[in-house]
Amino acid sequence: MTVSGVGRAAHARRLAVVAPIVALTLGLAACGGGTIGGDFVATNAVIGSDDSTQSRITAEIYAAALRGTGKTVTTDLAVGDRADTLRALGSGRVSLVPDHSGALIDYFQPDARFTFSPPADAPVPDPAAVTEETYRQLSSVLPEYLRVADPALAQHQSALAMTAENASRLQISTVAELGPQCATMTLGVEPGMLDQAMALRSLAEVDQCQFARVVQVGSAAEAREKLAANEIQVAGTFVGAPGMDDDGVIALSFPVGQLPAQNVIPLFRNGELTDDEIRALNKVAGELTTEDLQDMVGQVDAGGSQIGTVVGDWLAAHSF
Numbered sequence: 001m002t003v004s005g006v007g008r009a010a011h012a013r014r015l016a017v018v019a020p021i022v023a024l025t026l027g028l029a030a031c032g033g034g035t036i037g038g039d040f041v042a043t044n045a046v047i048g049s050d051d052s053t054q055s056r057i058t059a060e061i062y063a064a065a066l067r068g069t070g071k072t073v074t075t076d077l078a079v080g081d082r083a084d085t086l087r088a089l090g091s092g093r094v095s096l097v098p099d100h101s102g103a104l105i106d107y108f109q110p111d112a113r114f115t116f117s118p119p120a121d122a123p124v125p126d127p128a129a130v131t132e133e134t135y136r137q138l139s140s141v142l143p144e145y146l147r148v149a150d151p152a153l154a155q156h157q158s159a160l161a162m163t164a165e166n167a168s169r170l171q172i173s174t175v176a177e178l179g180p181q182c183a184t185m186t187l188g189v190e191p192g193m194l195d196q197a198m199a200l201r202s203l204a205e206v207d208q209c210q211f212a213r214v215v216q217v218g219s220a221a222e223a224r225e226k227l228a229a230n231e232i233q234v235a236g237t238f239v240g241a242p243g244m245d246d247d248g249v250i251a252l253s254f255p256v257g258q259l260p261a262q263n264v265i266p267l268f269r270n271g272e273l274t275d276d277e278i279r280a281l282n283k284v285a286g287e288l289t290t291e292d293l294q295d296m297v298g299q300v301d302a303g304g305s306q307i308g309t310v311v312g313d314w315l316a317a318h319s320f
Contacts, residue, residue, distance in 0.1 A: 002244035030298065037247040042272050048079040048094030052191070053297050053307070054156065058098035060311040062266055064320055065280040066273075082107060089146065089269055096268035101134045101151050102260030103194035104267065105251045110197060113205075116257040125257035134260040147270050149278050150285035151263030154293045158193045158259060160252040161235040163227050167250050173253045174205060178234070182209035188217040192241055194262050199236065202258055224249060240294050242302070264288065287318045
């Protein structure tokens with residue numbers, strides 16, 4: 001399932017809106033050839049990632065796209081968590097890291113409230129419009145030394161999960177229906193819940209849901225075990241997490257627009273990339289889907305494939 005619901009045609013329409021924002025944000029010069037706005041651009045780049053399989057796969061894809069422009073590129077695929085990757089960007093240790101649009105808003109503006117109001121003539125929120133608004137809000141909170149290119153089709157959207165037994169007993173099938181029950185429940189949050197602080201604020205303010213306890217769990221597998229043992233009653237996870245949509249567990253997706261979009265996005269140091277290099281990243285944005293990314297992660301984590309192999313297959317299939 002495509003988490004965002006945005007197909008390629010919708011993505012093309014979104015880029016028509018986002019492209020002027022990108023041009024304004026990046027200050028791209030009309031002439032390329034190694035400069036942005038007349039400033040010298042580095043000829044070498046180090047692409048970093050956090051420790052997750054998804055981040056390492058995406059970093060390799062971005063690295064390959066940049067190599068296709070003739071840039072000299074190396075990778076550092078185990079920088080650490082988000083705080084570590086952003087410190088590495090700040091120090092210049094790495095030039096670019098993949099991340100997620102909504103999670104970056106949550107990081108750079110910890111008290112942020114995502115606000116999305118669909119137009120009156122479109123009461124059902126359009127996922128593409130949520131992606132655009134998330135991009136706009138992200139552009140407004142980034143430090144001066146950082147920039148982003150286009151968000152990819154691929155998303156990693158947060159969700160809540162419960163055992164099917166508990167959900168049936170409590171008659172809960174949506175996030176909104178959790179509200180009255182939260183005060184007696186423990187929420188276990190795994191790293192896949194990218195916008196934890198923003199999600200908890202939204203649950204409290206929109207759904208009147210405040211959990212009795214919030215604890216951290218290390219993975220989707222651990223969250224599922226704790227759900228089965230009733231050590232936690234709700235897991236903060238992501239749509240498509242392994243084992244989180246089987247017969248014994250149900251995933252409760254947040255309504256479209258309640259949380260920011262979590263599109264995969266390249267975050268890079270200002271002055272590191274030329275116009276042509278940014279266009280190469282934008283080509284990835286139009287090709288990399290949620291299904292693609294989930295399939296590659298599954299091949300590595302469950303199938304034992306090498307990251308280089310699955311990335312090479314994807315690049316070949318998409319003419320990179």
